[in-house]
Amino acid sequence: MLIIRAAEEKDVDRIFELILGLADYEKLRDRVTGNVELLRSHLFGGHPAAEAIVAELGELTIGFALFFPTYSTFLTQPGIHLEDVFVQPEYRRQGVGKALMTAMAKIAHDRGCGRLEWSVLDWNQPAIEFYQGLGATVLPDWKTCRMTAATLAEIATKS
Numbered sequence: 001m002l003i004i005r006a007a008e009e010k011d012v013d014r015i016f017e018l019i020l021g022l023a024d025y026e027k028l029r030d031r032v033t034g035n036v037e038l039l040r041s042h043l044f045g046g047h048p049a050a051e052a053i054v055a056e057l058g059e060l061t062i063g064f065a066l067f068f069p070t071y072s073t074f075l076t077q078p079g080i081h082l083e084d085v086f087v088q089p090e091y092r093r094q095g096v097g098k099a100l101m102t103a104m105a106k107i108a109h110d111r112g113c114g115r116l117e118w119s120v121l122d123w124n125q126p127a128i129e130f131y132q133g134l135g136a137t138v139l140p141d142w143k144t145c146r147m148t149a150a151t152l153a154e155i156a157t158k159s
Contacts, residue, residue, distance in 0.1 A: 002096060004103040007052035007064065012040045014061045015052055022086040026121060053103055055087065055096050063087035065100045067107075070117070077114030080107065085118070101134055119144055 007015060016036045023029040042049040055063035063086055070079040082104055087096045108116040120127050120138065128138055147155070 001057075002099055003056045004053055004099050005056065007043065007054050009040065009044045011052070011054055011061060012036055012043060015039065015043075015054065015064050015066070018061070018064050018086050018088070019084070021088060022084055025086070025089070026124075050083065053100065053107075055100055057091065057096075062091045063096050063100055065104055067104065070115070072114050075114035078111060079113045079115035079117060080104070080111070082116060082118035097130060098134065101131075 013036055016034075016039050019034075019039075020029065020032060023032045043052060050066055050068040052064055052066045054061050065085040066083045067080050068083065070081045071077075072079050085097065085100050085104070087100070104116055120131060132138060
């Protein structure tokens with residue numbers, strides 16, 4: 001029986017393994033610079049930066065979603081940014097991803113959020129179709145912008 005629940009500190013090692021699985025799927029493993037202890041600190045430390053939910057099938061944790069709060073000035077409402085959602089490949093097309101996304105929608109709704117947003121790689125057509133099938137809109141006119149830690153340090157230290 002599939003269970004979706006809030007992640008607990010005991011889940012951190014497995015969540016990090018799933019993060020590595022996601023990185024492999026996206027062909028971005030070389031960009032993973034974090035580690036289990038940083039993840040533990042950011043999920044369960046004194047000032048949590050994010051939250052996670054996990055999908056369990058029996059004794060196995062087979063998927064996760066990691067998210068954090070946002071705010072919309074136009075809506076003047078809180079929102080949630082879904083950083084990553086991942087289901088192990090052998091458990092896809094069995095309703096696990098839909099269960100994780102449904103749980104995320106419920107969390108956002110229960111918290112009075114005006115939006116649940118996330119990014120998807122433009123080449124990941126199966127994911128795009130999955131999200132659209134859930135009723136999500138893939139915004140064609142928005143691009144993700146990013147400043148890395150190195151760029152932040154450079155800008156922050158300029159007079």
